[in-house]
Amino acid sequence: MKENNDGFVRADQIDLKSLDEQLERHLSRAWTMEKQRDGTATGGNDRAGREEWEIDPAKLIIKTVIARGTFGTVHRGIYDGLDVAVKLLDWGEEGHRTESEIASLRTAFTQEVVVWHKLDHPNVTKFIGATMGNSGLSIQSDSGFIGMPSNICCVVVEYLPGGALKSYLIKNRRKKLPFKVVVQLALDLARGLSYLHSKKIVHRDVKTENMLLDKQRTVKIADFGVARVEAQNPHDMTGETGTLGYMAPEVLNGNPYNRKCDVYSFGICLWEIYCCDMPYPDLSFSEVTSAVVRQNLRPEVPRCCPSALSNVMKKCWDANPDKRPEMDEVVTLIEAIDTTKGGGMIPADQAQGCLCFRKTRGP
Numbered sequence: 001m002k003e004n005n006d007g008f009v010r011a012d013q014i015d016l017k018s019l020d021e022q023l024e025r026h027l028s029r030a031w032t033m034e035k036q037r038d039g040t041a042t043g044g045n046d047r048a049g050r051e052e053w054e055i056d057p058a059k060l061i062i063k064t065v066i067a068r069g070t071f072g073t074v075h076r077g078i079y080d081g082l083d084v085a086v087k088l089l090d091w092g093e094e095g096h097r098t099e100s101e102i103a104s105l106r107t108a109f110t111q112e113v114v115v116w117h118k119l120d121h122p123n124v125t126k127f128i129g130a131t132m133g134n135s136g137l138s139i140q141s142d143s144g145f146i147g148m149p150s151n152i153c154c155v156v157v158e159y160l161p162g163g164a165l166k167s168y169l170i171k172n173r174r175k176k177l178p179f180k181v182v183v184q185l186a187l188d189l190a191r192g193l194s195y196l197h198s199k200k201i202v203h204r205d206v207k208t209e210n211m212l213l214d215k216q217r218t219v220k221i222a223d224f225g226v227a228r229v230e231a232q233n234p235h236d237m238t239g240e241t242g243t244l245g246y247m248a249p250e251v252l253n254g255n256p257y258n259r260k261c262d263v264y265s266f267g268i269c270l271w272e273i274y275c276c277d278m279p280y281p282d283l284s285f286s287e288v289t290s291a292v293v294r295q296n297l298r299p300e301v302p303r304c305c306p307s308a309l310s311n312v313m314k315k316c317w318d319a320n321p322d323k324r325p326e327m328d329e330v331v332t333l334i335e336a337i338d339t340t341k342g343g344g345m346i347p348a349d350q351a352q353g354c355l356c357f358r359k360t361r362g363p
Contacts, residue, residue, distance in 0.1 A: 054129055055079065055128065055130065057137050059079055060077060060078070060079050060084075060137065061077055061079075062077045062086050062088075062139045064076050066085070072088045073087075074087050074088075076159065077159075079129075082158070082159075083158070083159040084128055085158070085159045085160070086154055086155070089105060089108075089152070089154070109155075113130045113155065116155070118199070119195075119199065122191075122218065122220075123191045123219060123221060124192050124220060125220045125221065126158040126220075127157055128156040128158065129156050130153070132153045137154060160220060162214055162217060164209050165185065165208040165211035165212065165213060165219055166207070166208035168217075170276070172276045173276045173277060174347060176275075176345040176346070177274075177276060177344060177345070178342075178344050179306070179343040181217075181344075182273055182274050185219055186269075186270050187335065189211060189221070189266065192220065193206065193263075193266060193327045194328045197326070197327050202258065202259045204262070206262050206266055207245075207269065208269055209243075210223040211269075244285050244288055245280055246265040246279075247261070247264075247292075248260070248261040248264035249293045249319055252293050253293050257321065259327075260322075263324040263326070264316060264321075266316050267313045267324075270313050270316065271299045271301065272299075274305060274309060275299075276345065279299040280297070304343070304346045305343070305345070306343040308333075308337045309337060311333075312333050315330075
């Protein structure tokens with residue numbers, strides 16, 4: 001694989017074997033087993049042949065559903081005594097999906113495992129393991145255990161009881177958050193993204209819904225389903241990937257992009273954490289796309305927001321990716337913010353008169 005001076009790998013030259021030869025061997029073995037119909041596909045349960053990241057299905061108990069997606073579900077579970085979240089990806093029975101759909105799902109699964117199992121950071125959700133096309137999975141129910149089809153794939157990660165950051169912000173939408181909490185949440189997210197970028201990984205779907213909270217309210221980045229190793233040439237990374245409202249103008253426009261698309265998304269998340277509100281609530285998808293790209297639309301920063309924080313937002317969501325800071329710079333800027341004098345968002349029902357200009361602004 002060719003690299004530029006910064007060591008970023010071209011996306012069109014990424015070879016899964018060079019990224020992780022063991023993973024590629026396992027996937028080939030799993031795909032072969034999936035096609036077998038003689039009932040002897042037991043390789044995934046062979047302890048001697050299991051990769052270091054591959055779970056032992058006998059140690060996994062899959063419980064209630066906690067989230068549903070287009071191609072799968074997320075369950076509570078227990079793995080080897082640990083509380084875990086289990087992401088089940090269903091390829092569907094043969095004939096119910098096209099070959100291209102199945103290939104796309106396999107690629108997404110492979111991509112997520114390749115990215116996630118290499119990561120180790122306090123602000124990144126801990127990866128426990130994965131398995132693919134294994135007939136040994138079962139779901140616990142009131143009446144016992146229900147076997148899973150052999151085409152089910154699963155990713156097992158630590159369970160974070162605090163739920164999604166987005167849900168936490170919605171709960172605090174009326175009263176808002178103390179400024180110290182705002183800065184700490186922002187710092188957690190910034191440190192996690194800085195770590196990903198140091199590993200040459202672009203998340204590509206940074207949003208508060210994909211950030212989870214542990215018992216101590218520490219933010220941890222989750223959902224690496226669209227993460228990619230960054231290309232040397234930005235022209236190798238194109239196409240709309242992400243969530244509208246958080247997507248950078250260059251991504252919305254279908255132009256080449258790089259890790260700076262994550263920086264833009266972080267700027268939107270920072271506004272959302274401060275305001276405990278959603279950006280562009282009154283605009284349709286097409287209106288947001290047009291306004292962000294053509295009219296430089298950004299969320300309105302409240303007057304009560306301290307300039308040290310609002311400046312970070314504005315730097316991050318600059319229309320020009322080259323003018324956006326690197327995430328390690330963002331970490332430094334946020335670490336320098338003084339929270340001793342307050343500065344939190346003022347709830348609407350308290351915003352009478354000139355509260356934004358009080359010496360101590362907000363909680």
